[in-house]
Amino acid sequence: MNADLARALQVVEHDLRIAGVPLPEVRDVPEQEWRHHAHQPCAMLLAVDGSGQRVSCLVDDAPVEQLRSVADQVQEWVHEELCRLERSVAWPRCPTHPLTHPLSAVVIDEAAWWVCPLDRRGVSPIGQLGVTARSSRPTRGGR
Numbered sequence: 001m002n003a004d005l006a007r008a009l010q011v012v013e014h015d016l017r018i019a020g021v022p023l024p025e026v027r028d029v030p031e032q033e034w035r036h037h038a039h040q041p042c043a044m045l046l047a048v049d050g051s052g053q054r055v056s057c058l059v060d061d062a063p064v065e066q067l068r069s070v071a072d073q074v075q076e077w078v079h080e081e082l083c084r085l086e087r088s089v090a091w092p093r094c095p096t097h098p099l100t101h102p103l104s105a106v107v108i109d110e111a112a113w114w115v116c117p118l119d120r121r122g123v124s125p126i127g128q129l130g131v132t133a134r135s136s137r138p139t140r141g142g143r
């Protein structure tokens with residue numbers, strides 16, 4: 001698998017494990033299947049029922065943006081999977097508004113963060129969910 005994509009998936013996997021949400025089986029997509037988009041390597045996220053969703057990153061993006069993008073795509077997969085299992089679809093859970101919305105993947109100051117979409121507060125760096133209980137800090141800029 002493309003090293004950038006593999007690294008981003010590995011970082012996000014930590015946040016899946018710590019939250020106890022379903023983990024996808026990651027299957028590499030052979031290079032001949034994406035060579036016409038050589039700047040965008042991809043893999044498949046597979047659910048236990050065999051359904052799959054494509055995940056990709058842009059090789060020209062900075063690693064932090066690759067991580068944000070992959071986290072966003074994995075979040076979409078988790079959302080679908082939790083819906084299918086009829087579980088709460090909030091992953092990662094917003095500590096301030098647990099019943100309202102999940103956190104969003106955002107780049108702040110050259111780092112990828114899980115951010116509350118309402119108050120724009122950074123809750124945890126992506127890949128460090130639940131590692132430090134008080135990693136919250138106000139956002140500056142970002143997207």
Ligand SMILES: [Zn+2]
Pocket residue numbers: 094095096097101116117118119
């Ligand atoms: Zn919130």
